[in-house]
Amino acid sequence: MALLGIEWPNIVELLELSDVSLLWHPSLSNMSPGEYQRLVQSLLDDETGLDFLCLEGAVIRGPGGTGQYDTHLGRPKKDLISGLAQRAQYVLAVGTCASYGGIGADGEVEATGLQFHKAAKGGFLGPEFRSKSGLPVINLPGCPCHPEALAGVIAALSSGWRPPLSPNQTPLQWYGLLVHQGCIRNEYHEYRVEENDFGQRGCLFFHMGCRGPLTHGPCNKLLWNGRSSKTSVGVPCFGCTQPEFPQPHPFFHTRNIAGVPLELPEGVDRAHYLAYKGMAAAAAPERLMKRKTRV
Ligand code: SF4
Helix, strand or coil: CCHHHHHCCCCCHHHHHHCCCCCCCCCCCCCHHHHHHHHHHHHHHCCCCCEEEECCCCCCCCCCCCCCCCCCCCEHHHHHHHHHHHEEEEEEECCHHHHHHHHCCCCCEEEECEECCCCCECCCCCCCCCCCCCCCEEEEEECCCCHHHHHHHHHHHHHHCCCCCCCCCCCCCCCCCCCCCCCHHHHHHHCCEEECCCCCCCCCCCCCCCCCHHHHHCCCCCEEECEEEHHCCCCCCCCCCCCCCCCCCCCCCCCCECCECCCCCCCHHHHHHHHHHHHHHCCCCCHHHHHCCCC
16 A cells, blocks of 8 residues: 555656566456466465565464464465565565554454564564565554655665665664654754644644654655655654554653653653753743744
């Protein structure tokens, strides 16, 4: 589904530029059931080459590890995924559920990610899994995955460039930045000019639960539809690219102790942060306090 959102290059251009043939896609392919079965079998038998296996959605193992909650072609889909992953040059986990298990990771369906279960390495394929190229699963988290990150990784790997990966196996080119870096509200954050409602101009970290300073992802670097992002329009980032997503506590609320956020920006020392933010709030310029965009 993330692939359908690619704008530039569009899907056809991306595949042509990358010299990739689309073998099957749930929305774009028009095969008869028989043709589809034969294609899958020839991939499993290694008669047809498989460069990219892109999985969107978690691997469902329930009930009791049988995978019968999610079947495909008359068998548990997890068995098909396992077989195809052994054949593929590259395995891409597209979205947070495929990467880390997502919303069903601790539930009855026994969902898990391809090579992670939440933040723990392992997942469905196990920590030692390597695709034919020698690379582990490449995680492209997000709910949904940003289409340009997916397009960029396919183009990069097709051209022979292997993007460096983070410890969470996300390509640093797209996931090396925090969502906070590049947010247009940074100056408000700096001076602790806070909002209590959606759609306003100030920072959303202190009351509204914004997780931008704790979330690695391309939002605010690669705008959605080339135009916008959540924080640009006054909606807090809720951390959808992080392994622990979705967190068990409410999204649009900052948990705090005596008005101080429980979770501070990544790597920040609490004592220093408190001292700095108190002084910064006192120094906030009038134009920010009045939410003026121009001096
Ligand atoms: S709204 Fe969120 S991402 Fe933007 S500056 Fe504030 S904390 Fe950072």
